[in-house]
Amino acid sequence: MSTATETIEGLVKQDYKYGFVTDIENESAPPGLSEDIVRLISSKKGEPEFLLEWRLRAYRYWLTMTPPDWPQVHYPPIDFQDIIYYSAPKRRGDAPKSLDEVDPKLLEMYAKLGIPLRERERLAGVAVDAVLDSVSVGTTFKEKLAEKGVIFCSFSEAVREHPDLVKKHLGSVVPYTDNYYAALNSAVFSDGSFCYIPKGVRCPMELSTYFRINAAKSGQFERTLIVAEEGSHVSYLEGCTAPMRDENQLHAAVVELVAMDGAEIKYSTVQNWYPGDENGRGGIFNFVTKRGLAKGRCSKISWTQVETGSAITWKYPSCILQGDNSVGEFYSVAVTNNYQQADTGTKMIHIGKNTKSTIISKGISAGRGQNSYRGLVKIMKSASHARNFSQCDSLLIGNRCGAHTFPYIEVKNTTARVEHEATTSKIGEDQIFYCNQRGLSTQDAVNMIVNGYCKEVFRQLPMEFAVEAQKLLGVSLEGSVG
Amino acid sequence: MLEIRNLHAGIDGKQILKGVTLTINPGEVHAIMGPNGSGKSTLSAVLAGRDGYEVTAGEVIYQGKSLLEMAPEERAREGVFLAFQYPVEIPGVNSTYFLKAALNEVRKHHGLVELDAIEFLALVKDKMKALELREDFLKRPVNEGFSGGEKKKNEIFQMAVLEPKLAILDETDSGLDIDALKVVSAGVNRLRRADNAQLVITHYQRLLAYVIPDFVHVLCDGRIVRSGGKELALELEQRGYDWILSERNHTA
Numbered sequence: 034m035s036t037a038t039e040t041i042e043g044l045v046k047q048d049y050k051y052g053f054v055t056d057i058e059n060e061s062a063p064p065g066l067s068e069d070i071v072r073l074i075s076s077k078k079g080e081p082e083f084l085l086e087w088r089l090r091a092y093r094y095w096l097t098m099t100p101p102d103w104p105q106v107h108y109p110p111i112d113f114q115d116i117i118y119y120s121a122p123k124r125r126g127d128a129p130k131s132l133d134e135v136d137p138k139l140l141e142m143y144a145k146l147g148i149p150l151r152e153r154e155r156l157a158g159v160a161v162d163a164v165l166d167s168v169s170v171g172t173t174f175k176e177k178l179a180e181k182g183v184i185f186c187s188f189s190e191a192v193r194e195h196p197d198l199v200k201k202h203l204g205s206v207v208p209y210t211d212n213y214y215a216a217l218n219s220a221v222f223s224d225g226s227f228c229y230i231p232k233g234v235r236c237p238m239e240l241s242t243y244f245r246i247n248a249a250k251s252g253q254f255e256r257t258l259i260v261a262e263e264g265s266h267v268s269y270l271e272g273c274t275a276p277m278r279d280e281n282q283l284h285a286a287v288v289e290l291v292a293m294d295g296a297e298i299k300y301s302t303v304q305n306w307y308p309g310d311e312n313g314r315g316g317i318f319n320f321v322t323k324r325g326l327a328k329g330r331c332s333k334i335s336w337t338q339v340e341t342g343s344a345i346t347w348k349y350p351s352c353i354l355q356g357d358n359s360v361g362e363f364y365s366v367a368v369t370n371n372y373q374q375a376d377t378g379t380k381m382i383h384i385g386k387n388t389k390s391t392i393i394s395k396g397i398s399a400g401r402g403q404n405s406y407r408g409l410v411k412i413m414k415s416a417s418h419a420r421n422f423s424q425c426d427s428l429l430i431g432n433r434c435g436a437h438t439f440p441y442i443e444v445k446n447t448t449a450r451v452e453h454e455a456t457t458s459k460i461g462e463d464q465i466f467y468c469n470q471r472g473l474s475t476q477d478a479v480n481m482i483v484n485g486y487c488k489e490v491f492r493q494l495p496m497e498f499a500v501e502a503q504k505l506l507g508v509s510l511e512g513s514v515g
Numbered sequence: 516m517l518e519i520r521n522l523h524a525g526i527d528g529k530q531i532l533k534g535v536t537l538t539i540n541p542g543e544v545h546a547i548m549g550p551n552g553s554g555k556s557t558l559s560a561v562l563a564g565r566d567g568y569e570v571t572a573g574e575v576i577y578q579g580k581s582l583l584e585m586a587p588e589e590r591a592r593e594g595v596f597l598a599f600q601y602p603v604e605i606p607g608v609n610s611t612y613f614l615k616a617a618l619n620e621v622r623k624h625h626g627l628v629e630l631d632a633i634e635f636l637a638l639v640k641d642k643m644k645a646l647e648l649r650e651d652f653l654k655r656p657v658n659e660g661f662s663g664g665e666k667k668k669n670e671i672f673q674m675a676v677l678e679p680k681l682a683i684l685d686e687t688d689s690g691l692d693i694d695a696l697k698v699v700s701a702g703v704n705r706l707r708r709a710d711n712a713q714l715v716i717t718h719y720q721r722l723l724a725y726v727i728p729d730f731v732h733v734l735c736d737g738r739i740v741r742s743g744g745k746e747l748a749l750e751l752e753q754r755g756y757d758w759i760l761s762e763r764n765h766t767a
């Protein structure tokens with residue numbers, strides 16, 4: 034018996050394929066956080082007064098707060114004065130006007146990541162906004178989108194070109210008072226993506242952002258805001274990688290979504306930040322606040338996430354179902370291997386009548402990984418006939434890992450229907466043997482079984498992302514067969 | 516093709532096979548019968564290389580090589596196929612994907628080009644029909660939600676696709692209704708060739724009426740206590756196992 038466990042554990046040893054550092058000249062602020070740094074960030078970006086004021090309010094509020102201690106994760110205290118809050122690739126002269134002006138080394142790096150921007154452009158029709166460290170380096174397909182009135186650009190550009198839209202929606206879903214890391218992000222965010230879909234428009238292509246942390250000791254604090262006006266539709270993809278480093282790096286992002294009447298936002302994430310090495314050294318602390326406001330009637334917000342990276346993941350993409358008949362969805366695969374820890378889940382807040390939410394969570398733990406699902410389903414008094422279905426499954430590979438489930442259910446309306454199902458299983462030796470007996474290696478068998486286990490979630494991803502996610506899962510769980 | 520010599524094996528410190536000796540030549544069908552718990556499934560598990568079994572003595576030669584030294588997937592690629600007594604469900608894994616991957620592993624092993632999805636579907640279509648499997652069968656996850664009989668049929672379907680050299684059928688007949696039994700038996704018989712062999716484990720003569728064995732062996736308490744032709748199965752059906760055991764005790 035024990036030999037089988039050992040083989041399975043051997044399989045989940047992985048090498049991080051994305052661990053290269055790109056040699057690009059950076060312009061960085063000194064480490065540490067103060068009002069001056071906040072002002073520096075704001076002035077570097079030539080921001081309007083309202084934004085600087087907002088950042089400062091956030092910073093002052095943050096000073097009064099303490100980091101959350103309730104998640105089921107353990108790490109040494111973070112020294113916020115040891116982090117670099119602004120780091121940008123140095124540019125020759127002005128900002129690049131097209132991809133041709135982007136540093137060829139950057140483009141090369143994207144190729145290494147498997148996202149050759151141009152090829153992707155042509156082949157898949159994906160508009161990519163690539164964020165390196167904290168600054169957006171080039172947005173593709175802008176013109177084609179502009180024809181439809183869709184705005185898709187870096188956050189900084191949105192601040193310059195569309196300040197009214199930013200002013201109206203920034204912080205409207207995740208106020209800076211929301212939590213410790215949201216406050217920090219609000220004070221120091223340096224870039225991110227902005228996306229606006231006008232009334233009645235179906236965005237003609239998948240929008241996509243790739244985030245990468247490159248500079249050492251730098252934190253990444255990007256901010257994404259997506260606004261979908263009445264009857265519009267958008268599908269947005271987000272991917273992330275980071276180089277291998279011995280020290281931990283902080284990533285504290287905020288994502289806000291707003292969906293008006295009948296609008297639909299589908300937000301997919303494939304998160305592959307550096308998870309640390311086999312002994313738990315290094316890796317990204319991924320402390321992220323993501324929330325969508327289904328503001329209008331019949332609006333819909335759907336989160337899909339595949340989380341394979343990060344030393345620590347702390348994130349709960351949530352939906353506030355305010356509009357009557359609005360719909361919220363959360364589909365998640367979270368993998369923890371070696372010493373990775375994840376505390377992730379969702380919140381579904383039902384306010385409007387006939388609101389409906391679905392939660393499908395698949396946690397996979399291997400090595401000494403710890404995986405927690407934490408989810409809140411809250412049915413407010415006003416939400417008559419609200420419905421929720423939650424399914425939280427945990428899969429254990431080996432016997433030194435852990436899975437935990439923390440469902441919170443608050444129902445204040447008696448007409449609501451809330452269903453919760455949870456299972457925990459071990460990857461079956463009989464399943465692996467069955468595959469072996471048909472000629473498949475144990476490695477392939479584990480991949481196949483885990484992929485099958487996650488199918489419901491992968492099905493939600495856009496086609497090309499689903500393929501990438503499956504491969505990533507394979508990489509996360511593969512290794513040398515003992 | 517297969518030579519089992521004085522095989523002793525057990526699990527969790529419990530001795531189950533206590534000296535099994537059996538030779539199977541190409542083109543032959545051997546049946547193994549025996550009371551519950553006598554070690555039939557254990558024998559098939561040891562031959563297929565299931566983890567957790569300790570072989571304490573004896574050897575197994577398969578096509579001139581030491582079978583017990585090969586990894587289970589290697590045995591499979593070399594043509595050893597086990598139709599499971601209890602086929603395993605693999606939720607979410609599409610049957611087409613699974614079987615195509617399996618077939619391509621075998622093909623790669625023999626230096627053949629891998630089949631793409633279209634070639635694969637063309638290949639399996641007739642085999643599905645022959646086993647009276649429904650069209651949607653390949654789209655469903657491996658064995659998930661299959662009825663007991665469907666699972667057994669699926670094993671024989673996989674066998675038909677993989678075309679093994681040595682097929683071990685562990686109680687493939689149990690749980691099949693009479694029509695399914697005929698279909699499955701016909702499937703097994705179609706795979707019978709001069710260059711391959713079958714080892715059929717069963718409790719019932721009714722299977723052996725369709726899949727006619729060249730030899731019948733009786734496994735009792737981890738040993739083959741009697742071997743004979745197909746008529747031995749009939750005799751067992753009528754008289755049970757006790758007479759063999761008592762005869763054995765007399766002569767011992």
Ligand SMILES: Nc1ncnc2c1ncn2[C@@H]1O[C@H](COP(=O)(O)OP(=O)(O)OP(=O)(O)O)[C@@H](O)[C@H]1O
Binds near residue numbers: 531553555
């Ligand atoms: N893990 C185990 N630990 C101890 N005993 C075991 C274990 N697995 C199997 N056995 C025992 O080994 C013996 C042989 O089992 P096996 O499954 O090979 O029998 P079988 O001949 O196939 O029986 P059946 O006709 O019921 O299928 C049984 O007594 C069984 O209880």
Ligand SMILES: [Mg+2]
Binds near residue numbers: 555557600
């Ligand atoms: Mg048995």
